[in-house]
Amino acid sequence: MTRIYVCRKCKKKYSPEAYSQSRFCLNCGTYLTARIVVSSRPHRRVKAPETGVESTASENQWLPRGYEERKGQVKFIEEATKALESDKVFLGSAPCGIGKSLGSLLSVLPLLEENKLLISFRTRSQLHIFLKELKALKQNPLTVSFFSKQDMCPLRVKSGVSYFDFLEECRRLKENCESATKPYCRFYWNLIRRKRKADELALDCARKILDPKEASRRMAMQSFCAYEALKRVLSKVNIFLGTYNYTFNKPVREALLQSWGVDLSKVYLIVDEAHNLPTFARERLSDKLTQTTIESALRETENFEHKNLSAVQEYLSLLDNQIFQRAQKRLGKVNLKLLDPQEVSDLFLEVSGTSGIQAAEILHEYGEHVREKRQELGNEKIFSYNHRVGEFIGNFLQRIDKKYVHLIQRDWGDRIHLEVRSLDGREITDPVLREARGSIVMSGFLSPPKVYRDLILRSKADVHLREFDSPFPPENRLILAARDVSSRFEKRTDKMLQKWGKYIEGISEANAGNMGVFFTSYNLMNTVISHIETDRKMIVEERKTRRSDVMEKLTRSRHNVLFGVMGGKFSEGMDYPDNLLTCVVTVGLPYATWSIYQKALINYYDYQFHGRGRMYAYLTPAIFRLIQACGRVHRSATDKGCIVILDERVTRPNIKQLLPSYYQKEMKTVKNPKECNENITKFWHKQRGLI
Ligand code: SF4
Structure with missing residues (x-):
């Protein structure tokens, strides 16, 4: 892989050495833009799956048109490629902004040859990101994506029944296509009657890289069942995208591989949102x-x-x-x-x-x-x-x-x-990730990566572990941790509640733009709110609060304070575009509710991981929820804002070491609300060029 620099205006190319001398085009003076040429095996012949045309990887048939490098993405591609080439499982923690979806594709596709690629995701939004990246590539490999069969079935009348009954009913309706009298599925019957047309249409959906909903709509318009039609052309398809079930649920995976005509050793895996994987695997075995x-x-x-x-x-x-x-x-x-x-x-x-x-x-x-x-x-x-x-x-x-x-x-x-x-899902995850031709397991947050490695894989051998820093400019953020507050149970006194209130009031005065304050529980949130006076408009998360309503309020005015809980709908999986939130304050450490199960999990991990049960079962998930909430501020390279963690425990070495590496480097401690207020005021003055 090489990096070159191109003039946006006259397209003149420069080497990295020339770029280090001057960042402007020597010809016309325009600022230079970085481009990368991906090739880990520069002289290897690579066959583009759809066209069959051979070219060298250095000709770079995969990069999207007009590709511009993102900070950290090249490193991600290099590290993932290195792991795939040396038969290691790649486990990458890559924060928002690195472009890991495209990065993972650019790591696998040059190596794909006659093998297949299975992309595994947890949420539908992640599917759409991958589909967008695949459509933008210079070469568009044949790609199919599935939701569940029930979700893709055009016979909507079946949507109210259990999944088991739906499958039985579907099987029966398909079998009845042979009978002249029994009720049958016309969408399936048409697949038998007009096979060529159905195959052509299914391949067209794969060529256009349509999402399952759009493919189902188009196929249904021609009276075909999309699920069955796409399954029938799978052997010609290079890439399949599906939820974790298609990868980690054995019968479902085996049915997929059979239709695909390959075994797992011929399949590259990209597993996204992998912070969910340990819980998903445990739930499958429960x-x-x-x-x-x-x-x-x-x-x-x-x-x-x-x-x-x-x-x-x-x-x-x-x-x-x-x-x-x-x-x-x-x-x-x-x-x-x-x-x-x-x-x-x-x-x-x-x-x-x-x-x-x-x-x-x-x-x-x-x-x-x-x-x-x-x-x-x-x-x-x-x-x-x-x-x-x-x-x-x-x-x-x-x-x-x-x-x-x-x-x-x-x-x-x-x-x-x-x-x-x-208590242990590794019997599901380990064999799949090891048996595949190559595996990229990634998430925006796997901190610390070693804990996630141990929860997903049975041994440390042949694992390539990498944690990437946030690609966003560090000068755009201020990370503070308060030394004099804690949500430890014995410290939850009236005095502590008032101190939290003072911090939030001070931050509310000093911060420019909307702010979010996230608590460990609704109970704590409501108690602390009663200690706060602010001229900001308060938006308080309730069970019925809708995301769209909150977004509308935050867009209408920039002088709101949103109160919610960590692990809730406003602190995880929600994007705040255009710098809608310029500050997140977290109150307390969001540990899981103490229970017998939690205790059993700690004991089991103590036994498995040499006395580190508390860290694996209790601290790591809490840090995940905390950082997810803090991550709502910086969603793009231009977002600016402050993160304030109101719990002294994050400054202690045993907990600090679990934070993402750039938090550990940049986090400043404050001793009281006044100092916190001063730091935030100074940060915004600096952003406005006043100091
Ligand atoms: S064959 Fe397709 S359209 Fe017919 S019932 Fe089954 S899933 Fe639905």
Whole structure:
């Protein structure tokens, strides 16, 4: 990869050496712009997937037209490419502004050859960023993206049913295409009848890199099912984009790879928003059963005869009376308690003479019978509650090693759940990331990266870990931490509440533009608000507050203060364009609510990571929420503003080391509200050129 500098006006090119002598064109005096030529293997022949035309990578067929380098992006590409070429998993923490979506594409595409690229995302907004970058490339590889089948189905009548019933109904409607009398899916029938036309249209969607919604609309206009049509042309497609399920849910991934005609060793992976990955994987290995499901399963037994009916009813009553109803009493005033799976197993033996595992099998078998009967009767709903109960009991009693914890829980609606929760999702993430041809795992925030590496991968070997600094100019930001305030429980006195109030009032006076103040909880927010006097218009986050309303208020006037919570809808995943927020204040450290599960997670990580359980399970997620909130100020290179962390604990070495590296370098401490106010005033004077 090389970097060159080009004159915007006369297009004359300069080497980096020439640029270091003068930043202006020697020909016409115009400011020079950086361009990069991506090629980690300069003389290698690369075949463009769609055209089949061969060229050297140095001719750079992938860069977008008019590409302008972003600060940090070249480094990102170099590091990711190095990792891919040396068969290492690349784990990159790249803050907002580096352009990591394009960077990751420019790392993989020159190496792609006949392999495939699977891009995995968590939120739809990230999908759209990738699609935009792919469309802008000089070469547009055939690309398909999927939401779930139900989301892409044009038969909207099916949208209200469970996903299981939807799939069953879809399968039935497809099978009925062979029959002249039964109801069938006309969108699927047309795929069979007009195969060539459907394939042409699907390939056209792939060529145009349409998002799933647009592809579904276009295919439906011609009476075709987009999901099935796109799946049929997958073998010709180079790039697939889908949610984490398409990558980390084994049956879904295997079905995708089969349609794609490759195995995982021929697939490069880009996993974005990877800070979600540990939780996603743990959730996939967890299971939950509510009392409502047991009640529905009991009602189901009234309608379907079977040789094991009385046994099934006995097991369900046992669960309902002995476990769920007792759990209510057992929980008392707390909402979460441990439950020994052996106790459940013994109860089955004692009451029914059958082991819990056998009971699970019988419930499962009865559930299969119910499904078959429902199908025979032509019911729209094929789902069986007994099948679900059997599946859960099997999971609950079989997932019993150190990696799991068994719980009874009461939710907000006073309903009881039985749960088996995973403490370790690496059995899902590690094999996929290692078996793939190459993996780029990235996020705007993986701090500290080593913790995320350990939570995603089983060993440190063959991992290329990189943390990048924010590409935005450091002079555009001021990061302050207050030394004399803390949200530690024993310090939450009236005096502390007043001090927080004083800080917020002072910042409110000194700051230019809208500000956001984010707390650890709604409770703390409402208490502190009562101590604040400000001439700014207050916008207070409530459960029903809509993002669009808040954006409108912030745009209408620049003298607002938005109050919300860390981890809430205004402090994460929300962009404030055009410098709409010029200051974020965070009050306290947003630790997860202390619970038995949290304790079990800490103990397990203590055991796995040599006594660092608290850091892995408790501190790191809190720092994530804190930095996410702080990150709302600087969304582009021109955004200017202040970040004030009102908790002295971030200045302590054990917590400071968990902050992003540029926070550690730039963060200044203040001793009182007055000093904080002075620093902010000085910052804005400097921005206005007054000092
Ligand atoms: S085949 Fe397609 S259109 Fe028909 S029911 Fe299934 S998903 Fe919907």
